[in-house]
Amino acid sequence: MSRRRRNPRAERRPLISRPPIELDIDALALDGRGVGHLDGKAVFVHGALPGERVRAALLGGRRRYDEAETIEILRASPRRVTPHCAHYGLCGGCSMQHLDAEMQVEAKQQALLDSLRRIGGVVPEKVLAPLAGPVWGYRRKARLGVRYVPQKGRVLIGFRERQGRVLADLAGCEVLLPAVGRRFAALAGLIERLSVRDALPQIEVVAGDEAICLVFRHLKPLSESDRECLRHFARESGFGVALQPGGSDTITPLWPESQPLSYAQPDFGTHVAFHPGDFIQVNAEINRRMVPLALDLLEITPGDRVLELFSGLGNFSLPLARRGARVTAVEGDEAMVARAAANAVANGLGDSIIHAVANLMAPPEGATWLRADYDKLLLDPPRAGAREILPYIGRLRPRRIVYVSCDPATLARDAGELVHGQGYRLTAAGVMDMFPHTAHVESMALFVR
Template sequence: MANYFKAAVKPQASNQRLTVTVDKLDMNGVGVARWQNKPVFISGALPNELVEVKIIEQKNKYARAKLISISNPSDSRVTPQCQHFGLCGGCDLQMFDMAAQLDFKQSKVSELFSRCFSDQNVVKNLAEKDLPWHAAIKSSPWHYRRKARIGVQFDKKAQATIGFRQKSTNQLAAIKSCPVLVEPLNVIFPLLKKLLAELTVKSAIGHIEVIHADIIETNAENKSQKDNQVVLVVRQLRTMNKADIGLWQSYAQKHDWHVIIDNGDKQESLDSLKGISSPVLSYELVDNSKIYFSSGDFIQINHEVNNAMISQALAWLNVLPSDNVLDLFCGLGNFSLALAKLAKGVVGVEGVQVMVDKATHNAQTNGFDNCQFYQQDLNSNWLLESWAKAQVFDKVLLDPARAGAEEAMHQIAKLKIPSILYVSCDPATLARDSAILVSKGYKLEKISIMDMFAQTKHVETMVLFTR
């Protein structure tokens, strides 16, 4: 039989202007209206607003439009504080007041739970019930982010653009300041632009990671700790010559930076060229324990929310001195150390051996001898591993990546642990995994959102399950 192929048809952009009323926000915080019996997605529009838009993309089942003007602004609309709002691809909810942002995020989680539980026939009519919501964990909506990657792009004349990606493109928006970064990082962009213009070797930098952390410096004479320091990790695409090394050292000394050069194979602190060891980075937990980390390690970027999250996890789990606690996807020990301070023992499990080694070091450095850490692929069958069989666990905490913990859920359920606390950075995988636990006889006892990323669509959630 002959096969006939049609050339792919690109979406049509009609440039047609129309006036519509926005019904709601989608899961990404984009306004949704109706036109010609299909949804129209309008970035920047808010529910109940009457807006004029221009159609920029049409497909069979939906269209996309550019917001032109607002005739009837929402009561929740506020003036964005960032001068780069609308061009920079981050912080896309700045026009929404904070109370409305939190309501949107909580509704988003509720809708995903309703869909997932209904699809799996776990709970009927979940939409008619209220999830057992508790107050949201939040911090200041500005100047909260302590780590970010700043992009660097060079034009044909080797002039640098420094900033973050524009919306829906790989091009950078030239950033002068970023009000979600903590204060010392917020003002760093003009300084970096000036420095890069003075380099003798042009177009040699891929990106610059900025980190706000406590550091420990050691030289031949003494050891000192400095709090709230600016650390820069410079991804160098070509070998840095002496002149440029001297330039970075001069700026670092003037502005009290700690600069680490990353050539792709290894990282070397500029301090090491002056006889000072590479700085040791750390941050403090709510119980005054210290988490030590390397510049490339994952850390929670909102210090205030992280500590409030740990405090709530301990309270919800009601950790007792007789408890043995299992901490899955434990990372550097962000939760493990706080658990160890209250529990009889903690077993932390992580998929990457390097992280296991660092968690072990963090526990030892902070004086905890009731923590053991193990490497394990938690998407494998781990119930027969020695660490899983060695004792009966009273409680479990898990904090997986965005992919969630679908395979681990089935095995956790088999252990019949009385209390399970799930910390999630993706509500879709959380809803899926929660449905598994509920189908195995667990009750969803408490739930709250954690506003780790204010001004953005991203939402983190904490859920407590009990048998």
């Protein structure tokens, strides 16, 4: 008989007063919950894995499914591991730490393939080997919630609790860069000394290869004493400190006065400079492997005419140009386009990349870049996908398309249109584990006309 294990984190959580249930877990949902059935109705169970039998407390239900929390594991899966973080189960930042890392990637790969088939009606001819890297201390960009709690007389820093909008009381974070993830107590002590401790809701962590910047969002003006306290912390810790009184365009360095941030792309001899409020991929190792894969799938050769949409700061366009392509890079954020152009010049590629500003959710019919001829296309859209631009892609008819996605559902939807509506084949697709221990699924797909 298997040894029974109790889940103390689950037992600490108040549950609806209903009799516990026992059920076998058959599958894993995309968000990391186990899926079982009771009286023919699906039950999504937090903390349960396929192959396990669990005792669970019902949290509530809907017409088509119920939700539950694991109380006791009656038969454990061999793929179960002990969560590395003491706050797992309480903090909402991670949902898969109880699965071994290899199974997490397998689950994400299956979620991608299921979405492609179910939503898009497509199956890739080849499944790409997953891109995986370090699973701890990988996150170089994150927004930490901050809250001063008068009843406790101290500041909480971290992420929201898994269930609810309350900020979890965290001592640290195992997926953040250790330089920050192990400094929560020091950060809390710093904020407790500020006069605006009750009006400082967020710290944004942003790291380049050589420097880390902490952006303090504040809803009230800082006193000179506050500023000096922050400067002292910056000098002692080695972090750059910036202030943000409003939107991201209000971010200004406090100390040091100049805070250059950048990351290298060693395979191409390029560097990408960025500002603290800019979008960058949070996992440096996966990004370093993702870019060469995209270029290899596109089969870039010197002289190729490449259109890159949602081009950002040049994460793909700089390597594309270094490989000899003539690149047209289109992005909706004007300030980011200006920084991308500066990056091209700084890397000696200013003559190889044409930059354009355009709202790709409502493309302008008369745009010059829409009237050019292209051999290949790279898409890296936000979570909403690229539905609005797909009709234009159909007219441009590039031979090869690489689609980098952060949402399998919108990728599947767009893949269905490219395959069934525009005459492309989905020749390859696979996942990239950009966010280990979370349910986020990043993927890449290749379409060939």
